[in-house]
Amino acid sequence: MSETDESTASDSTPVEGAATDEEPSSAADDAAPAESSSDADLTELVEDDPETHTGDDGARYAPLEVEGLRKEFGGIVAVDDVSFDVEEGTLTGLIGPNGAGKSTTFNLITGMLDPDEGTVRFNGEDITGFEPHEIANQGLARTFQIARELEEMTVLENMMLAPKGQVGESLWRSILPITRGSVREQETEQLERVWEVLDFFEIDHLADEYAGNLSGGQRKLLEMARALLTDPDVLLLDEPFAGVNPSLEKRLLEHIHELRERGYTFLIVEHDMDLIMNNCERVIVMHQGRILKDGTPTEIKESEEVIEAYLGGEV
Incomplete structure (x- = not known):
């Protein structure tokens, strides 16, 4: 079965408010990237480094x-x-x-x-x-x-869905007084981490934009940022x-x-x-x-x- 590979989009400006596979010619995108506070230390972006995998003989696989x-x-x-x-x-x-x-x-x-x-x-x-x-x-x-x-959710909301092990996914933990505090604490930590990743990929200025309105290039950045949040x-x-x-x-x-x-x-x-x-x-x-x-x-x-x-x- 043959596949259909997507062709690279041009750098023309999309219609305002509409999704497109083309990268807009905005000053924010075309300018040289500004130094990011998160560039100096990637450890802030992920919870753990990847494991080093070795067999019983100590050799890596x-x-x-x-x-x-x-x-x-x-x-x-x-x-x-x-x-x-x-x-x-x-x-x-x-x-x-x-x-x-x-x-x-x-x-x-x-x-x-x-x-x-x-x-x-x-x-x-x-x-x-x-x-x-x-x-x-x-x-x-x-x-x-x-x-x-998820086109009808904002960039920030898309990102907040990505981390694994969210205790707030349980209805009872979200509503019971004894567990609500831990849910809020985790969400606060995750929100801070999400902002760091958004800054790292230089799409923090799009946090409140609906994902369906992003250009093709911005969507690729959002998708990779979400993938990184899964550790x-x-x-x-x-x-x-x-x-x-x-x-x-x-x-x-x-x-x-x-x-x-x-x-x-x-x-x-x-x-x-x-x-x-x-x-x-x-x-x-x-x-x-x-x-x-x-x-x-x-x-x-x-x-x-x-x-x-x-x-x-x-x-």
Whole structure:
């Protein structure tokens, strides 16, 4: 089954009050990013650093392991015997032409689809067939090609829904006098953390804006900010830079590299080849539902089979 990959939006201004996949040409977006108070210390943004995962022999193992994934739709094979792992603390790129199976692979890993065959292990545990929310609670978060914000809620309200383990989700804890205090205390702490993340991604000025009125690039920033609030070990980013103007793209890349330096792990689908080659330590190439090549950016650039099947020339 072929996929539809979203094309990158232009930098024209959206109609006021309407959602769009294009980034507005506002002074706030086009100006050089101001220094953020949260830039100096990322520890304020997340509750804990990602764990270092080791086996009984003390050796590290990959937090995400995919083995033999296969998915058919009406007799058409979309993903065919896909196997790879994503090493801890790395930026790994997943590339391929439209219909290669990239987003279907993401959906299989994150529980949006059940594989016909194969296994997904996360932090050493078999999570094949888990529900998406169960996988997210394990520490494996994702974003989507088309951001899935709650359009009729504000940016701030969208963000407040993201943290795990909210005691206020229980009706009785919210209304009983003996527990209301703990609910209010946690909400106060979470609100402070939400503002820090909004500031980190430089969308704090949009806190009271309805998410449905954001531009395409702003929605991508909101989605990544929400994902960070779930305290993930691994982030799967599906075309995170589509619709983001160059200044915001540069800033977002800086955030990703800062988080990676703290031990966070990223698997990124992206059509911008220069971006992948210049920022990822490892690149996995898919073609017609299978893994065509897995290696360093240099190895991918020099691979004749990759050039013939996908790149069509020099990178």
